[in-house]
Amino acid sequence: MTAFLVVLVIILFGVAVWQMGKIFEMSKTKQTNTSEIATDKDNNINGWLMLGFVLFIYVILIICFWKWFDVLLPEAASEHGVGIDNLMLVSMIIIFFVGIITQWLLHYFAFKYKGEKNKKAVFYADNDRLEFIWTIIPVIVLAGLIIYGLFTWTDIMNVDTEDDPLVVELYAYQFDWRARYGGNDNTLGEANVRLIEGVNQLGVDASDPNAKDDIIVNELHLPVGRKVLFKMRSQDVLHSAYMPHFRAQMNCVPGMITQFAFTPTITTQEMRLKDEIVDKVKKINDIRRENSIALTAKGEEALEPYEFDYLLLCNKICGSNHYNMQMKIIVESQEEFEAWLAQQATLTETLQ
Amino acid sequence: MSAQVQNHAEDHHDDHGHHHKETFITKYIFSQDHKMISKQYLITGLFMGVIGIAMSLLFRLQLAWPDKEFTIYEVFLGKWGEGGVMDPNMYLALVTIHGTIMVFFVLTAGLSGTFSNLLIPLQIGARDMASGFLNMISYWLFFLSSLFMVLSLFVEAGPASAGWTIYPPLSALPQAIPGSGAGMTLWLVSMAIFIASSLLGALNYIVTVLNLRTKGMSMTRLPLTIWAFFVTAIIGVVSFPVLLSAALMLIMDRSFGTSFFLSDIYIAGEVLHNQGGSPVLFEHLFWFLGHPEVYIVILPAMGLVSEIMATNSRKPIFGYRAMIASILAIAFLSTIVWGHHMFVTGMNPFLGSVFTFTTLLIAIPSAVKAFNWITTLWRGNLQMNTAMLFSIGFVSTFISGGLTGIILGDSALDINVHDTYFVVAHFHLVMGISALYGLFAGVYHWFPKMFESRMMNKNLGYVHFWITAIGAYGVFFPMHFIGMAGLPRRYYTNTSFPYFDDLTDVNVVITIFAIITAAAQLVFLYNFIHSIFYGKKGPKNPWKSTTLEWTAEVKHIHGNWDGPIPHVHRWAYDYSKLNKDESDYVIPGQDYAPQHIPLQENEEEMNH
Numbered sequence: 001m002t003a004f005l006v007v008l009v010i011i012l013f014g015v016a017v018w019q020m021g022k023i024f025e026m027s028k029t030k031q032t033n034t035s036e037i038a039t040d041k042d043n044n045i046n047g048w049l050m051l052g053f054v055l056f057i058y059v060i061l062i063i064c065f066w067k068w069f070d071v072l073l074p075e076a077a078s079e080h081g082v083g084i085d086n087l088m089l090v091s092m093i094i095i096f097f098v099g100i101i102t103q104w105l106l107h108y109f110a111f112k113y114k115g116e117k118n119k120k121a122v123f124y125a126d127n128d129r130l131e132f133i134w135t136i137i138p139v140i141v142l143a144g145l146i147i148y149g150l151f152t153w154t155d156i157m158n159v160d161t162e163d164d165p166l167v168v169e170l171y172a173y174q175f176d177w178r179a180r181y182g183g184n185d186n187t188l189g190e191a192n193v194r195l196i197e198g199v200n201q202l203g204v205d206a207s208d209p210n211a212k213d214d215i216i217v218n219e220l221h222l223p224v225g226r227k228v229l230f231k232m233r234s235q236d237v238l239h240s241a242y243m244p245h246f247r248a249q250m251n252c253v254p255g256m257i258t259q260f261a262f263t264p265t266i267t268t269q270e271m272r273l274k275d276e277i278v279d280k281v282k283k284i285n286d287i288r289r290e291n292s293i294a295l296t297a298k299g300e301e302a303l304e305p306y307e308f309d310y311l312l313l314c315n316k317i318c319g320s321n322h323y324n325m326q327m328k329i330i331v332e333s334q335e336e337f338e339a340w341l342a343q344q345a346t347l348t349e350t351l352q
Numbered sequence: 353m354s355a356q357v358q359n360h361a362e363d364h365h366d367d368h369g370h371h372h373k374e375t376f377i378t379k380y381i382f383s384q385d386h387k388m389i390s391k392q393y394l395i396t397g398l399f400m401g402v403i404g405i406a407m408s409l410l411f412r413l414q415l416a417w418p419d420k421e422f423t424i425y426e427v428f429l430g431k432w433g434e435g436g437v438m439d440p441n442m443y444l445a446l447v448t449i450h451g452t453i454m455v456f457f458v459l460t461a462g463l464s465g466t467f468s469n470l471l472i473p474l475q476i477g478a479r480d481m482a483s484g485f486l487n488m489i490s491y492w493l494f495f496l497s498s499l500f501m502v503l504s505l506f507v508e509a510g511p512a513s514a515g516w517t518i519y520p521p522l523s524a525l526p527q528a529i530p531g532s533g534a535g536m537t538l539w540l541v542s543m544a545i546f547i548a549s550s551l552l553g554a555l556n557y558i559v560t561v562l563n564l565r566t567k568g569m570s571m572t573r574l575p576l577t578i579w580a581f582f583v584t585a586i587i588g589v590v591s592f593p594v595l596l597s598a599a600l601m602l603i604m605d606r607s608f609g610t611s612f613f614l615s616d617i618y619i620a621g622e623v624l625h626n627q628g629g630s631p632v633l634f635e636h637l638f639w640f641l642g643h644p645e646v647y648i649v650i651l652p653a654m655g656l657v658s659e660i661m662a663t664n665s666r667k668p669i670f671g672y673r674a675m676i677a678s679i680l681a682i683a684f685l686s687t688i689v690w691g692h693h694m695f696v697t698g699m700n701p702f703l704g705s706v707f708t709f710t711t712l713l714i715a716i717p718s719a720v721k722a723f724n725w726i727t728t729l730w731r732g733n734l735q736m737n738t739a740m741l742f743s744i745g746f747v748s749t750f751i752s753g754g755l756t757g758i759i760l761g762d763s764a765l766d767i768n769v770h771d772t773y774f775v776v777a778h779f780h781l782v783m784g785i786s787a788l789y790g791l792f793a794g795v796y797h798w799f800p801k802m803f804e805s806r807m808m809n810k811n812l813g814y815v816h817f818w819i820t821a822i823g824a825y826g827v828f829f830p831m832h833f834i835g836m837a838g839l840p841r842r843y844y845t846n847t848s849f850p851y852f853d854d855l856t857d858v859n860v861v862i863t864i865f866a867i868i869t870a871a872a873q874l875v876f877l878y879n880f881i882h883s884i885f886y887g888k889k890g891p892k893n894p895w896k897s898t899t900l901e902w903t904a905e906v907k908h909i910h911g912n913w914d915g916p917i918p919h920v921h922r923w924a925y926d927y928s929k930l931n932k933d934e935s936d937y938v939i940p941g942q943d944y945a946p947q948h949i950p951l952q953e954n955e956e957e958m959n960h
Contacts, residue, residue: 255615
């Protein structure tokens with residue numbers, strides 16, 4: 001009934017609009033008219049609004065920085081991450097500089113040269129020198145950025161196996177992660193999805209001698225200060241191993257092994273004590289406390305307080321639980337790491 | 353008005369064709385007239401746009417208030433919104449179809465299809481497209497593909513939901529996500545038809561521009577709109593077939609057991625037989641279209657904006673030849689940068705370096721264009737018509753969005769922002785919002801040409817522009833921040849683990865701005881539909897423009913000009929040109945000299 005009434009009202013409204021339009025149509029003269037073309041008054045109003053708009057852009061920028069600067073990622077927790085952050089800073093400074101100036105020119109000109117009836121525009125079609133200047137300046141700036149960027153990129157992607165990195169396999173499947181350590185020999189055993197059976201969830205080839213001491217876990221522990229070489233595999237669809245705090249990411253592709261290497265520099269404990277993290281955790285806990293009040297009022301369980309941990313996130317659309325496919329990363333001292341690793345079961349032990 | 357100097361030269365193609373008896377079907381449905389086809393493209397595109405934007409509102413609601421129940425989900429999504437809770441698969445389906453519809457159906461067909469069809473014959477002085485029949489087929493294939501895409505929303509297991517990039521294996525295996533069943537099949541069928549439509553259209557545009565220009569219309573006298581459409585069509589012909597091949601291979605992988613993109617997969621408790629394929633191959637093929645595609649979207653908008661800006665500034669476009677050169681440079685570079693979407697896909701890092709290099713090069717012609725637009729405004733006499741406002745808005749969002757491309761195009765920086773909301777903010781500003789502004793600018797500017805001199809209401813236009821302009825920045829500025837906070841895109845909710853809890857209020861702000869902006873589009877829709885029937889009839893050449901379309905008959909006749917086709921004697925940008933002794937404009941009392949007016953006495957000849 002309600003639906004019927006709603007439809008009826010919509011129809012009647014439509015009819016009313018149509019009729020009003022007809023009356024409107026009949027009441028006006030048939031001559032062409034110029035009333036829908038901007039007049040000097042429109043030019044003036046919109047010219048001023050253009051000036052207002054560029055100020056709006058600056059204001060929204062300032063507000064965003066002021067309100068949300070603290071949500072940005074904390075300082076890089078890896079060696080190469082510092083390089084990325086520096087490059088990012090340089091790029092950002094250039095972007096803001098260029099952006100602020102060009103936006104100003106664009107909108108200021110729109111304001112300054114707003115149309116007036118008897119004003120004459122200047123016939124100005126070409127200026128080779130000017131165009132040369134603003135071709136060559138981007139060329140120089142970009143050349144600098146490209147070279148800087150390429151050096152950073154090659155440094156990150158060229159993995160030197162001579163400095164004996166810790167080899168860790170990151171194994172992705174819908175919708176969770178596993179990490180596999182090479183064990184005492186720091187060498188991963190062969191694996192293939194065709195060997196997946198029972199507890200051998202990663203399809204590791206048990207007959208490969210290198211595989212015997214492999215250790216499979218679902219919490220990633222990394223020793224601080226040692227280079228880690230990640231070998232990524234996927235069991236089903238594309239996933240992406242994204243470790244934002246370490247400025248690291250690589251897709252996990254079924255059918256091939258991809259890799260990424262970095263050296264963690266800040267342990268989880270140290271990171272938790274950093275001011276920006278302390279502030280962030282406090283902010284998040286305030287939000288959670290507030291949400292908990294609403295939850296307990298409804299008779300549900302309150303949220304647990306949050307403590308900072310590094311995260312490995314899936315960053316390539318992979319299915320319904322993509323949004324919650326994550327694994328905790330713990331960076332600790334070499335001793336702690338070794339102690340932890342010694343407690344984990346090796347593949348041989350698991351398969352028995 | 354102006355001193356219309358007619359040229360009475362002989363014209364061999366005089367009024368052929370408009371003596372046929374037009375029935376309702378040949379006039380409105382299976383029309384071969386480019387003006388009608390352009391309206392068909394526009395209205396279909398706008399219809400798809402309504403669907404696409406409505407979808408974005410649904411998932412924005414979900415992102416801002418993940419814990420709240422909205423009955424509206426149940427109303428629109430049925431079983432996927434039961435009890436007012438959105439199903440995670442449906443969330444992915446919404447983002448997938450939103451992307452597909454906006455990129456292909458609205459911004460490719462709706463923008464390039466509409467204005468290429470309307471403006472190419474009219475602005476080059478042709479009676480119609482080279483092949484009216486192919487043009488008609490092109491539209492109806494587009495219609496058919498839209499139909500399939502809309503139909504796919506209603507299949508049992510849900511529409512395609514592997515992201516608009518449909519990377520296999522997710523898109524190939526129904527076991528991986530329900531949307532990869534019948535929904536994905538329909539998606540692929542729809543896209544295959546779309547590609548056929550786009551190719552027919554593009555070939556037609558290229559041939560028409562090359563062969564049917566009126567006497568005197570040399571390539572260097574073409575308005576920049578035509579240059580943009582022409583080059584867009586070329587990019588389309590080069591890159592769309594590659595997507596078709598990718599789609600065909602994906603269909604084979606899905607239905608005929610081949611392994612182009614699949615290898616070593618264990619899913620739903622069993623190992624698949626596929627061996628030896630690579631999803632990275634698909635990514636290469638997809639982005640070989642996918643990247644040029646963003647230029648297919650943006651170049652027509654650039655053309656429209658250049659034209660509208662010059663007209664409304666009452667000044668020639670600054671650096672006409674540099675503008676053409678940069679269109680060509682962008683088009684060329686656009687086909688060799690696709691790898692910047694794949695820096696962290698496992699592609700060889702050396703290739704990453706190459707693609708970083710080519711990608712950052714694109715910033716150069718883009719910068720030239722932006723500077724030239726700004727200089728076009730300088731010392732002009734700006735007529736703030738709605739189309740002009742959207743053109744200025746275009747340059748603004750193109751700069752803001754383009755600059756962040758410098759970060760994403762840099763492989764080293766891309767590592768950490770790849771697939772985060774930073775990317776989403778970047779491409780929405782630089783190609784989404786900008787191209788939409790181009791579309792709106794075009795609609796407001798050429799509405800009188802499309803609908804026989806009826807004009808859209810300017811005050812509603814101003815309301816539409818200003819709310820949209822503020823809303824668009826309100827949505828996408830904050831989005832950069834959540835991207836830099838490390839938030840991955842395509843997450844159904846950001847609160848299933850605590851780390852991103854502090855981003856909730858940013859998401860709320862974004863969603864509120866999105867709702868306001870979407871509401872402003874209703875103003876546009878009302879204005880558009882109302883003006884078709886009741887818009888005031890303005891003068892024949894309302895914006896005092898120099899280009900040929902305004903000399904064509906107001907009433908739509910097949911063949912465009914009742915008499916002979918006008919000949920062209922000058923370039924398209926003789927605005928405010930003074931005579932030799934600088935006492936008055938070349939045509940006294942009129943600040944523009946249309947293209948069909950011969951060189952006047954006391955006028956200095958320029959290089960055009």
